[in-house]
Amino acid sequence: MKPITILQPQKTVFGSGCIQTFVDDYLSLGHRRLFILTAPPILPLIEPAIKQLKDNGVNVEVFQNILAEPTLNDFNTILSIAREFRADSVAGIGGGSVLDIAKLVAAFIDSDQKAEDCFGTGFIKKKGLWLACLPTTAGTGSEVSPNAILLDERDKLKKGIVSPYLLADTAYVDPMLTMTVPSKVTADTGMDALTHCIEAYTNKFAHPAVDIYALQGIRLIAANLLRAVKDGSDIEAREALALGSLYGGLVLGPVNTAAVHALSYPLGGEFHIPHGLSNAILLPSVMKFNRSANLRKYAEVAIACGAPVGKDDNETAQNGVDFICELSKAVGIPQKLSDLNIPQSAVDGMAKAAMEVQRLLKNNPREVTEQDARDIYNSLY
Known part of the structure; x- marks a missing residue:
C-alpha cells in the first residue's frame, strides 16, 4: 500500500453548541486582538460569542463584506485591514469563501510573500497567526482542508493555494450554525x-x-x-x-x-x-x-x-x-x-x-x- 499523508487541524471539535467551546478555548490562549471574518446573515448568530469575548478583554474586529466568489484584489484589501488592526489571531465564521479568506489572512498577514505568487501546491513558506474555522454551511469542508480558492481577475479563473500552513489550528463544526441556511x-x-x-x-x-x-x-x-x-x-x-x-x-x-x-x-x-x-x-x-x-x-x-x-x-x-x-x-x-x-x-x-x-x-x-x-x-x- 502506497504511503499517504493526511493533514488535519491540531484539534477538531464537532457538535451542536460547540461555538461556546471556541470562546472558552480562545480565552485560554492569551491572544487579545481577534480578527473575525464572517457574513451579514451570520452576525446575529455569533453576537453572543463576540460579546463574551469582548467582555473578557478581547479586542475584536469583525469584517463581514466577503463576496461569494472573492477575488485576489478582494483578499488583498481585506489583508490590509487585518494588518491595520494588528491582529494576533484570526477566526473565520461562515461558508467556504469566508473560511478560505480567513486562512489566507492568517497565513499572509506577517509574511513578505504575496498570494498571487503562491497559487499551486506548497509555496507558502511558514505558519501564520493562530486560526480557528467555524463553518456555517455544510459544503466546502474548508475548515479542515489545506486548500483556499481565489478568483484571479487577471485571467478570470479560480485558482487554488494549497499548503499545510493553511490548516486551521482548531476547527469547530457546530451544526446549529447551519440551521438558518436557506x-x-x-x-x-x-x-x-x-x-x-x-x-x-x-x-x-x-x-x-x-x-x-x-x-x-x-x-x-x-x-x-x-x-x-x-x-x-x-x-x-x-x-x-x-x-x-x-x-x-x-x-x-x-x-x-x-x-x-x-x-x-x-x-x-x-x-x-x-x-x-x-x-x-x-x-x-x-x-x-x-x-x-x-x-x-x-x-x-x-x-x-x-x-x-x-x-x-x-x-x-x-x-x-x-x-x-x-x-x-x-x-x-x-x-x-x-x-x-x-x-x-x-x-x-x-x-x-x-x-x-x-x-x-x-x-x-x-x-x-x-x-x-x-x-x-x-x-x-
Whole structure:
C-alpha cells in the first residue's frame, strides 16, 4: 500500500453548541486582538460569542463584506485591514469563501510573500497567526482542508493555494450554525460536499485510509440532503450534513478532487456561478463520463447512496448515476447551463480554461481532453 499523508487541524471539535467551546478555548490562549471574518446573515448568530469575548478583554474586529466568489484584489484589501488592526489571531465564521479568506489572512498577514505568487501546491513558506474555522454551511469542508480558492481577475479563473500552513489550528463544526441556511444554499453546498466525497473515492490516487471518510460522507449526505432542503429545522439532517461535509473536507488534502471541480472553475471565474452550484450541475455529467473507468468504485458509490443494486457493477454504477441525477433535481439544482444564463458560445473558452486546471484533472480516473471538456459542457444544453 502506497504511503499517504493526511493533514488535519491540531484539534477538531464537532457538535451542536460547540461555538461556546471556541470562546472558552480562545480565552485560554492569551491572544487579545481577534480578527473575525464572517457574513451579514451570520452576525446575529455569533453576537453572543463576540460579546463574551469582548467582555473578557478581547479586542475584536469583525469584517463581514466577503463576496461569494472573492477575488485576489478582494483578499488583498481585506489583508490590509487585518494588518491595520494588528491582529494576533484570526477566526473565520461562515461558508467556504469566508473560511478560505480567513486562512489566507492568517497565513499572509506577517509574511513578505504575496498570494498571487503562491497559487499551486506548497509555496507558502511558514505558519501564520493562530486560526480557528467555524463553518456555517455544510459544503466546502474548508475548515479542515489545506486548500483556499481565489478568483484571479487577471485571467478570470479560480485558482487554488494549497499548503499545510493553511490548516486551521482548531476547527469547530457546530451544526446549529447551519440551521438558518436557506434551502437553495443548503442544496448547493450539500451537493458540493457530496462531490468532494465522490471525487475522492473514485480518484486515480484514492487510498483506503481516505476511502473510509469519503464513503461515510456519501452515505450521510445522500440520505439527509433532501430532508434538510425540505425542512431546515431538521436537526438530525443538519448534523448529518455537517458531519458529511467534515468528512468531505478531510479527503481534500491527501487525495483532492478531480474533473468536476476543474470544469466548474470557469463557471465561477467567468460567470460568477457559486462554487457549490457549479459542482452540482456538473456532477452527474462527469460521473457519466467517468463511470466506465472504474465500475467497481462507482458501484460502491451507488450502494453508499442507497441506489438499487443491479445484476453487475455496470448496472449498479449506472443506478448510482441515476440516483445523483434524481437527487440533484429533487433539491432544485438547475439541470442545464443555459438555466444559468451561460451561452453555448462560451463552451470553447470554458473548455480551454478548464484544461489549465491540471492540478485537479490529473486526479481524474479517466483522462479528460479539451474535446471531452467541450462534450461534457455541451451535454448540459
